Amino acid sequence: MSELNTEAISVQFQGLRALDSVDLSLKEGEILGLLGPNGAGKTTLVNVISGFQRPTEGTVRVDGKSVGGLTPDALARCGVARTFQSVRLFRRLSVLENVEISALCHAKSRNEARSTARRALEFVGLGPVARRLAGELPYADERRVGIARALALRPRFLLLDEPAAGMTDSECRDLVEIVRQLPQSFGCAVLLIEHNIGLVMEVCNRLHVLNGGRTLADGPVETVRNNPDVIAAYLGGA
Ligand SMILES: Nc1ncnc2c1ncn2[C@@H]1O[C@H](COP(=O)(O)OP(=O)(O)OP(=O)(O)O)[C@@H](O)[C@H]1O
Numbered sequence: 001m002s003e004l005n006t007e008a009i010s011v012q013f014q015g016l017r018a019l020d021s022v023d024l025s026l027k028e029g030e031i032l033g034l035l036g037p038n039g040a041g042k043t044t045l046v047n048v049i050s051g052f053q054r055p056t057e058g059t060v061r062v063d064g065k066s067v068g069g070l071t072p073d074a075l076a077r078c079g080v081a082r083t084f085q086s087v088r089l090f091r092r093l094s095v096l097e098n099v100e101i102s103a104l105c106h107a108k109s110r111n112e113a114r115s116t117a118r119r120a121l122e123f124v125g126l127g128p129v130a131r132r133l134a135g136e137l138p139y140a141d142e143r144r145v146g147i148a149r150a151l152a153l154r155p156r157f158l159l160l161d162e163p164a165a166g167m168t169d170s171e172c173r174d175l176v177e178i179v180r181q182l183p184q185s186f187g188c189a190v191l192l193i194e195h196n197i198g199l200v201m202e203v204c205n206r207l208h209v210l211n212g213g214r215t216l217a218d219g220p221v222e223t224v225r226n227n228p229d230v231i232a233a234y235l236g237g238a
Pocket residue numbers: 013016018036037038039040041042043044045
């Protein structure tokens with residue numbers, strides 16, 4: 001079974017220990033929620049896993065093999081892709097071209113990249129606007145392009161950093177369906193950072209909670225949501 005692991009990952013930013021010995025696993029077919037209050041270290045952990053931040057200590061493994069020190073594009077070729085809180089599209093290119101650029105990572109031809117990009121766009125519901133300029137898209141659609149762009153890398157492990165940020169309730173409901181179908185439709189495991197607890201509870205199989213850079217809890221959704229430490233640190237009455 002395909003698996004991504006972090007082993008004792010620590011990140012020190014000058015005087016701040018943003019992550020302190022974090023062990024996390026993401027297994028084939030699952031949707032894992034990565035939760036924690038602001039500043040808990042969630043994005044830093046995703047940055048480490050995706051090669052944007054070198055850990056001070058610890059190792060990231062894909063299928064048991066260390067991928068420490070690999071660049072983001074090398075990691076993408078190993079099957080690790082991510083989205084960003086800020087999407088940053090090429091606004092003067094079409095929606096399709098924005099996704100096609102990612103697809104070129106694996107594709108042997110422009111045609112193959114185009115069909116991978118089309119499939120990713122259809123999946124996130126943006127097939128009908130593929131020819132539009134990316135700069136003309138409404139905000140929620142920009143965020144969906146961000147997901148399509150990551151999917152075009154054909155990941156086995158997809159890291160979603162707050163995909164629902166700034167979306168309306170109805171846009172969030174559409175997103176729930178997209179995220180839920182990812183493992184089956186694209187064969188990728190999903191690590192989901194999301195402050196929208198309703199969305200997290202609906203789609204995740206398991207939760208990993210960080211607080212102050214350390215793991216506070218890890219386990220099935222129902223167990224973690226009833227954990228008194230988690231309730232005190234983060235969930236409140238959710
Ligand atoms: N490049 C950096 N240099 C210095 N400190 C940083 C850097 N990146 C993050 N931090 C700090 O590390 C801590 C963890 O930040 P991180 O963004 O990982 O938290 P988070 O859980 O993703 O928070 P949020 O939910 O607000 O996005 C914070 O205190 C943050 O200010």
